[in-house]
Amino acid sequence: MTLVDTRDPSFDTYCDEGVERAMALGNRGPISFTDDGDLHPDIVEAYGRCGFYVFEGVVADEELQELRVGIDAALERAPYPDRHSAVDRHGRPALGLDWALSPWTMAAPLSDPVGGTSANNGRHHIKMHEPEAPSDAPAHVPLLVGSGLRLSDAFLRVFGHPGLLRVAEHFNGPDFTPFTEVLFVKEPGLGPSVSWHQDGQLHWDSPQWDQNIHGFNFQVQLYGSTPRNGVWVVPGTHRLGRVDIAERMRANGGSDRWPDGVPLVCGPGDCTMTNRQTLHGSFPNTSNERRITVNFGFHRRSSVLGQRGVLSGTGNLYDEEYVRERCRTIPLAIDARAQRFPDEERYEYAPTVGEEDRHRYTPENAAAILTDYNTRDLGI
Numbered sequence: 100m101t102l103v104d105t106r107d108p109s110f111d112t113y114c115d116e117g118v119e120r121a122m123a124l125g126n127r128g129p130i131s132f133t134d135d136g137d138l139h140p141d142i143v144e145a146y147g148r149c150g151f152y153v154f155e156g157v158v159a160d161e162e163l164q165e166l167r168v169g170i171d172a173a174l175e176r177a178p179y180p181d182r183h184s185a186v187d188r189h190g191r192p193a194l195g196l197d198w199a200l201s202p203w204t205m206a207a208p209l210s211d212p213v214g215g216t217s218a219n220n221g222r223h224h225i226k227m228h229e230p231e232a233p234s235d236a237p238a239h240v241p242l243l244v245g246s247g248l249r250l251s252d253a254f255l256r257v258f259g260h261p262g263l264l265r266v267a268e269h270f271n272g273p274d275f276t277p278f279t280e281v282l283f284v285k286e287p288g289l290g291p292s293v294s295w296h297q298d299g300q301l302h303w304d305s306p307q308w309d310q311n312i313h314g315f316n317f318q319v320q321l322y323g324s325t326p327r328n329g330v331w332v333v334p335g336t337h338r339l340g341r342v343d344i345a346e347r348m349r350a351n352g353g354s355d356r357w358p359d360g361v362p363l364v365c366g367p368g369d370c371t372m373t374n375r376q377t378l379h380g381s382f383p384n385t386s387n388e389r390r391i392t393v394n395f396g397f398h399r400r401s402s403v404l405g406q407r408g409v410l411s412g413t414g415n416l417y418d419e420e421y422v423r424e425r426c427r428t429i430p431l432a433i434d435a436r437a438q439r440f441p442d443e444e445r446y447e448y449a450p451t452v453g454e455e456d457r458h459r460y461t462p463e464n465a466a467a468i469l470t471d472y473n474t475r476d477l478g479i
């Protein structure tokens with residue numbers, strides 16, 4: 100396929116300046132803990148100030164390779180050449196069309212499928228710049244692939260990563276819950292954009308509102324993430340309440356390139372943590388570099404319990420039983436990981452201590468816990 104970069108060259112300047120701003124923030128480095136086992140205070144401070152943190156070197160080469168192979172096998176089974184097809188590019192049945200929720204969110208190459216629409220509770224207020232797609236591109240390409248824990252065992256294992264789960268415990272308490280697990284797919288010269296937005300929807304007017312009430316997302320990068328193919332964020336916006344995105348665009352002369360935005364710059368195996376209140380989005384991938392992101396989020400239990408879903412899990416009542424069942428993915432993932440990496444110290448998930456046999460990673464337990472598990476997502 101021919102790559103056509105129709106962005107004007109000033110995009111390069113915007114990217115370079117964004118990287119400079121990003122590198123000056125002091126919010127990147129390995130996951131680290133104090134001798135008492137607490138998350139290092141410098142990480143807590145920088146995350147609290149910026150609304151995101153770049154954890155470097157979270158996934159080592161061997162695991163990264165397994166993730167790439169597993170995820171590629173799933174992506175090869177995307178509907179082709181458009182989202183209505185029941186077969187993949189090899190003529191095999193496309194993956195997951197018999198699941199309760201199709202995993203595939205596909206869009207026209209380089210388009211903005213949600214900006215200015217009512218999708219996702221109307222949170223993407225503006226339409227992003229849409230460059231012309233290559234003439235030989237398929238009609239639709241994957242942008243988001245849901246039901247992540249079913250796509251590959253390697254995805255399940257990284258979801259049980261002990262360092263990441265300790266970070267989740269720090270911010271959300273020992274009874275933290277999942278949110279959703281997906282891939283973001285940004286193929287070179289094709290990847291659609293994700294219009295600027297704040298993820299959180301439910302608690303903006305809550306008397307208990309604080310900057311962590313809507314949880315966060317981890318994004319593990321399989322090939323790295325650049326200003327040209329990655330997510331951009333506006334640091335500090337997680338503390339401001341709802342942002343008037345359309346007004347920002349007007350004040351910026353109609354451009355979707357915010358002067359205070361910064362890109363999430365990552366190497367392969369790095370993992371960002373982004374507050375779900377932070378204003379963020381990604382431009383269409385007009386670059387020649389691929390970004391594949393393994394994305395999973397966590398919440399405080401008190402943020403989801405008793406709520407009714409507004410994003411994935413829409414309309415569902417998040418009662419005790421619903422939440423407990425959804426949380427079973429965590430000990431299953433921890434055991435899957437422990438079986439693959441027996442020398443690593445496993446994370447102990449407090450809510451299911453004593454229920455190890457029910458969550459042993461066996462084909463039977465995996466089928467019982469993971470089949471259509473994402474119909475119980477906890478989208479707030």
Ligand SMILES: O=C(O)CCC(=O)C(=O)O
Nearest residue numbers: 283293298316330381392
């Ligand atoms: O990875 C991307 O391009 C978009 C991610 C995003 O918007 C999200 O996780 O809410």
